Amino acid sequence: MSDAPVIRADEPGSFPHGVLAARHPALIRTVLDAFPYGPDQRRALDALLTSATEGVMEPLGTEDDERWAAWGAREYLGRSWFEAPFLWSESYFYRHLLEAVGYFGPGAWQGIDPFRPFKLAELDSPETDGELAALDRLTEQPAEEQARALLHGSLWGNRADLGFRLSTPGATTPVSRLVVDDSASLWSLLPVDTICLVADNAGRELIPDLLLLDHLLHHGRARRAVLHVKVYPYYISDAMTADVLDAVRRLAGAQGAAADAGERLWAALADGRLEVRAHPFSCAPLPYADMPDDLRAEFAAADLTIFKGDLNYRRLVGDRLYSPTTRFADTTDWFPGPVAVLRTLKSDVIVGIDAATEAALVAAEGQRWRTSGTHALIQVGVK
Numbered sequence: 528m529s530d531a532p533v534i535r536a537d538e539p540g541s542f543p544h545g546v547l548a549a550r551h552p553a554l555i556r557t558v559l560d561a562f563p564y565g566p567d568q569r570r571a572l573d574a575l576l577t578s579a580t581e582g583v584m585e586p587l588g589t590e591d592d593e594r595w596a597a598w599g600a601r602e603y604l605g606r607s608w609f610e611a612p613f614l615w616s617e618s619y620f621y622r623h624l625l626e627a628v629g630y631f632g633p634g635a636w637q638g639i640d641p642f643r644p645f646k647l648a649e650l651d652s653p654e655t656d657g658e659l660a661a662l663d664r665l666t667e668q669p670a671e672e673q674a675r676a677l678l679h680g681s682l683w684g685n686r687a688d689l690g691f692r693l694s695t696p697g698a699t700t701p702v703s704r705l706v707v708d709d710s711a712s713l714w715s716l717l718p719v720d721t722i723c724l725v726a727d728n729a730g731r732e733l734i735p736d737l738l739l740l741d742h743l744l745h746h747g748r749a750r751r752a753v754l755h756v757k758v759y760p761y762y763i764s765d766a767m768t769a770d771v772l773d774a775v776r777r778l779a780g781a782q783g784a785a786a787d788a789g790e791r792l793w794a795a796l797a798d799g800r801l802e803v804r805a806h807p808f809s810c811a812p813l814p815y816a817d818m819p820d821d822l823r824a825e826f827a828a829a830d831l832t833i834f835k836g837d838l839n840y841r842r843l844v845g846d847r848l849y850s851p852t853t854r855f856a857d858t859t860d861w862f863p864g865p866v867a868v869l870r871t872l873k874s875d876v877i878v879g880i881d882a883a884t885e886a887a888l889v890a891a892e893g894q895r896w897r898t899s900g901t902h903a904l905i906q907v908g909v910k
């Protein structure tokens with residue numbers, strides 16, 4: 528195991544401190560504005576707002592406390608949210624938020640995703656219309672060119688995360704060259720029988736993820752695909768099964784090439800070539816290295832697993848302050864199969880870049896490059 532320090536949020540001015548001190552309160556206010564929640568839910572959200580910024584982490588008071596105990600709660604309950612590992616307190620915050628809005632019931636609000644209005648707004652946005660219309664031109668290109676464009680669409684789609692935009696309003700700064708580009712190695716692993724894609728955000732990220740999977744299935748570069756999503760609403764815009772269905776419907780209801788892809792995806796879901804999985808560990812406050820055996824076996828059975836996004840990156844390599852030149856392979860060698868990541872950089876964790884690249888980024892931006900969302904990478908680990 529690495530001896531790089533686990534990231535915590537206890538240093539004012541640091542990125543994780545800002546997430547807990549500013550992004551979480553902003554999120555609670557946004558959710559309060561988006562729903563006509565009743566007095567009990569509003570009180571619970573107000574209480575969470577105070578607790579999350581000034582209080583300590585408390586039990587949920589439900590049977591889920593047992594699961595969280597198995598995930599380490601005994602060590603952190605009663606302590607400030609800022610003291611626990613960043614990954615742990617962020618995940619626990621989302622679980623508490625769902626408790627406050629009655630997501631797990633009993634009651635009429637059971638199963639109502641507090642983030643759904645924002646996810647749907649993305650699917651209905653003019654930007655999504657534009658991206659779907661562009662597919663008609665893309666299908667006229669050679670298959671190789673289509674594949675490259677769809678991979679990059681899926682990669683940069685990762686900027687479309689609502690949490691990031693809560694604290695980075697107008698995050699439309701131009702994108703830049705990849706800080707690591709192992710895409711040649713990724714393509715060299717195909718074709719495969721089974722590809723797994725561990726999804727990140729719904730809406731404008733999930734659409735290009737689905738288009739990439741459709742392309743791989745349609746062009747025989749994978750026989751089947753397994754799409755891992757979250758088991759409940761998490762990190763604001765993370766995709767769940769309901770979001771996959773919304774996205775496939777959005778595609779199928781579009782025109783031209785987008786509609787063709789939507790229909791193929793619908794058929795692939797129906798005949799099992801595309802399977803959606805939502806494992807309880809998907810919302811665990813732990814790195815994937817700690818995943819349970821059944822999930823490990825699922826990844827082991829895939830010929831290639833692609834992890835999308837910043838949070839999955841943190842959970843794959845470990846949420847630690849590594850030296851950026853630490854080898855990617857050294858942080859992922861425990862993974863039970865070939866693994867790739869498509870990620871825009873939105874938190875402090877980074878491994879696998881060379882010293883010259885790091886020096887150039889620091890010279891140009893200080894440490895902002897780690898969190899600004901304007902840089903991205905494609906990394907691949909094969910044993």
Ligand SMILES: O=P(O)(O)OC[C@@]1(O)O[C@H](CO)[C@@H](O)[C@@H]1O
Nearest residue numbers: 546688690691836837838873874
């Ligand atoms: O996983 P995603 O959607 O790419 O990013 C999630 C994120 O916005 O949330 C975390 C902070 O709350 C950071 O890891 C990251 O910046």
